[in-house]
Amino acid sequence: xxxxxxxxxxxxxxxxxxxxxxxxxxxxxxxxxxxxxxxxxxxxxxxxxxxxxxxxxxxxxxxxxxxxxxxxxxxxxxxxxxxxxxxxxxxxxxxxxxxxxxxxxxxxxxxxxxxxxxxxxxxxxxxxxxxxxxxxxxxxxxxxxxxxxxxxxxxxxxxxxxxxxxxxxxxxxxxxxxxxxxxxxxxxxxxxxxxxxxxxxxxxxxxxxxxxxxxxxxxxxxxxxxxxxxxxxxxxxxxxxxxxxxxxxxxxxxxxxxxxxxxxxxxx
Ligand SMILES: Nc1ncnc2c1ncn2[C@@H]1O[C@H](COP(=O)(O)OP(=O)(O)O)[C@@H](O)[C@H]1O
Ligand SMILES: [Mg+2]
Numbered sequence: 700x701x702x703x704x705x706x707x708x709x710x711x712x713x714x715x716x717x718x719x720x721x722x723x724x725x726x727x728x729x730x731x732x733x734x735x736x737x738x739x740x741x742x743x744x745x746x747x748x749x750x751x752x753x754x755x756x757x758x759x760x761x762x763x764x765x766x767x768x769x770x771x772x773x774x775x776x777x778x779x780x781x782x783x784x785x786x787x788x789x790x791x792x793x794x795x796x797x798x799x800x801x802x803x804x805x806x807x808x809x810x811x812x813x814x815x816x817x818x819x820x821x822x823x824x825x826x827x828x829x830x831x832x833x834x835x836x837x838x839x840x841x842x843x844x845x846x847x848x849x850x851x852x853x854x855x856x857x858x859x860x861x862x863x864x865x866x867x868x869x870x871x872x873x874x875x876x877x878x879x880x881x882x883x884x885x886x887x888x889x890x891x892x893x894x895x896x897x898x899x900x901x902x903x904x905x906x907x908x909x910x911x912x913x914x915x916x917x918x919x920x921x922x923x924x925x926x927x928x929x930x931x932x933x934x935x936x937x938x939x940x941x942x943x944x945x946x947x948x949x950x951x952x953x954x955x956x957x958x959x960x961x962x963x964x965x966x967x
Contacts (some may be wrong), residue, residue, distance in 0.1 A: 706814065706823045707880060708842035708920060712858045714829035717885035718847040719746040720920055720930075722826035722918040724940070725846075727751075727929040728947030730784035737776060739810070740789035741838055742828040742949055748788040751779040752927035761790040766809040766837065767800070772816055781932065785820075799832045812839035831865050834884065839869040844880035846950075847945040851887045851894040851913075856901065880953060883946060885914045915939070 709722040722738055730736045740747040741762055748754070760775035765787060776785040800806040814823065827840040839845065845866060849855050863879075870877045882905050888894045904907050915940035923930040931940045 704818060704820050704823060705844075706825065706842045708825045708827055708835075708838040708845045709746065709848065710827040710835055710838060710845055710862060711837070711847050711849065712829055712862055713830050713850070717852040718742075718829070719750060719819055719826050719916065720853070721848045721883060721885065721914075721943075721946075722783060723750045723825045723844065723929050724931060724943035725807060725947050725950060726822070726824045727781055727931045728944050729822050730781050730953075731931070732947075732951075733783055735819060736784050737772075737818070737820045737823045738784070738786045738953050739814075739825045739838075740786060741793065741810075741824060741825055741834050742789055743793040744828070745789035745791075747826040748786055748929065750924040750929060751781065751784065751786050753779065753786060753788055759788075759790075761788045761792075762810075763792040763796065765791045766796070767814045768809070768813075772813050772818060778889055780927075781929070789797075793828075793834060800833060801916050806833055807836040807840050809871075811841040811874075827921045835865075836869065836952060840873045841867060842874070843876060844878045846880050847882045848884055848885045850885050851891075851897045853893065853897075855897045856904070858920065880907055880950070882909045883912070884909065887913045888916050892899055910946060910949050912949050914942045914946065917942075 701941055709718050726736045726738050738761055740748050760770040764770040765775050766773055772787060776787050779786055825842060826876065827835045827838050838879035847859060849859060866877060882901065884898050884901060898913060915938055917937055919934045919937035920930050920939040926933055930937060931943065934940060
């Protein structure tokens with residue numbers, strides 16, 4: 700693999716919190732800056748695949764056939780309508796993965812192995828399914844860091860504590876470099892006291908791990924996938940698109956700080 704490829708797992712065991720939206724739009728924003736980006740769709744529902752204009756393809760090359768070693772990543776990625784952005788599509792076959800692979804060797808390393816091929820990407824975003832099963836484990840073992848989208852609603856942090864424990868466990872046992880890149884608050888409603896108090900609570904708990912950019916609730920975001928487009932392409936001026944651009948710039952800033960830090964450590 701290109702030494703500089705950075706792999707992000709976008710994960711939260713809750714469904715509907717903005718994992719796919721965040722994966723797709725961060726990936727698009729970075730591709731717009733001419734970074735070579737790959738989205739790995741690891742959710743059997745295949746929402747990320749559809750959101751960048753492709754269809755889930757049963758039987759064809761996809762993240763399942765790649766993880767099971769049938770196909771290589773390079774043979775299986777598809778170009779999207781966005782220059783510099785590729786996707787490794789999902790397949791419903793991913794649904795049976797837990798059962799099928801649980802007894803085989805070290806099943807949590809399948810994705811890492813596949814992504815350790817010589818890939819020419821600057822960033823890879825793994826869109827995780829809403830469960831801490833084998834697929835999410837594979838994502839966390841393969842990733843450098845994790846982005847956790849948290850919805851601004853009651854019980855927002857439910858499940859995040861479990862995810863943090865899983866991250867620690869994976870770090871200890873399989874992937875020492877894994878770190879939490881950041882937490883992004885999604886679907887913020889400025890008129891709702893609940894939204895405000897949830898953001899306050901999450902910031903009080905996770906401190907500066909929470910990105911400054913908060914993604915507001917915006918109707919253009921759920922409209923975009925039905926047009927097979929990331930919201931940045933569907934309606935560039937919408938607050939949804941603009942807030943993901945801001946988030947991408949914050950993610951890049953953190954990346955620069957992480958890189959500078961690791962260069963410094965190497966130099967010492
Ligand atoms: N900021 C937002 N404003 C309005 N709707 C949103 C926003 N973010 C996500 N959604 C919608 O909420 C639903 C769940 O989001 P999604 O990204 O698919 O979550 P997950 O991948 O965690 O299940 C989708 O219909 C999506 O379009
Ligand atoms: Mg999703």
